[in-house]
Structures are given as C-alpha cells and as structure tokens.
Amino acid sequence: MIVVAGSITLHPERLSEAFERAAVVADATxxxxxxxSYTFFRHLERDDAFFVFExxxxxxxxxxxxxxxxxxxxxxxxxxxxxxxxxxxxxEVARAGxx
Numbered sequence: 852m853i854v855v856a857g858s859i860t861l862h863p864e865r866l867s868e869a870f871e872r873a874a875v876v877a878d879a880t881x882x883x884x885x886x887x888s889y890t891f892f893r894h895l896e897r898d899d900a901f902f903v904f905e906x907x908x909x910x911x912x913x914x915x916x917x918x919x920x921x922x923x924x925x926x927x928x929x930x931x932x933x934x935x936x937x938x939x940x941x942x943e944v945a946r947a948g949x950x
Contacts, residue, residue, distance in 0.1 A: 852947055853913050855905040857939035863899055865932035873901065876925040883919065885912025903939060
C-alpha cells in the first residue's frame with residue numbers, strides 16, 4: 852500500500868476556493884482504480900492550511916492519479932494558491948491493520 856500524507860499552506864484569500872476545488876478532485880479521485888481513500892481535512896492548528904491523506908493499493912495507481920486530467924487541473928490551481936511549498940510525504944506500507 853502507498854500512503855500520501857502532509858499539509859498544504861495556502862494564501863488566505865484562496866482558502867475558500869481551495870476547499871471547493873479539493874472537494875471536486877476528491878470526488879473524481881475516489882472512483883479511480885486502486886484508490887483506497889482520498890481525503891482533505893482542515894488543519895487544526897493553522898487556518899491557512901489543509902491536511903491531505905491518501906491511500907493507494909500500489910504505486911502505479913498513485914502514478915496514474917497524478918497523470919489524470921482532474922489532478923493536473925487541481926495541481927495547476929494549487930501552484931497559484933499555495934503560500935509555501937507543500938509538505939507531502941509518500942510512504943510504502945508493508946502491512947496495515949486496525950488498532
């Protein structure tokens with residue numbers, strides 16, 4: 852399994868639009884092959900950021916997602932709306948289970 856997690860800091864005047872666009876890209880992404888979960892959360896400690904959490908069955912599914920038109924459009928928007936470079940990490944998970 853592949854996990855992507857991290858935060859994206861936005862210009863305050865772009866926050867509302869960013870959350871609207873995130874909801875659209877999330878809906879499109881959740882129907883992609885290999886997508887286990889794909890979610891954006893408001894950052895609890897910062898008003899100018901959101902947290903990203905994604906789970907994918909395999910790296911090739913994440914790579915296909917990154918090449919999808921809706922992802923490219925969202926990435927282009929984020930390029931203009933981000934106040935700082937994103938802090939995203941990709942994890943290769945050997946095993947996952949419930950606590």
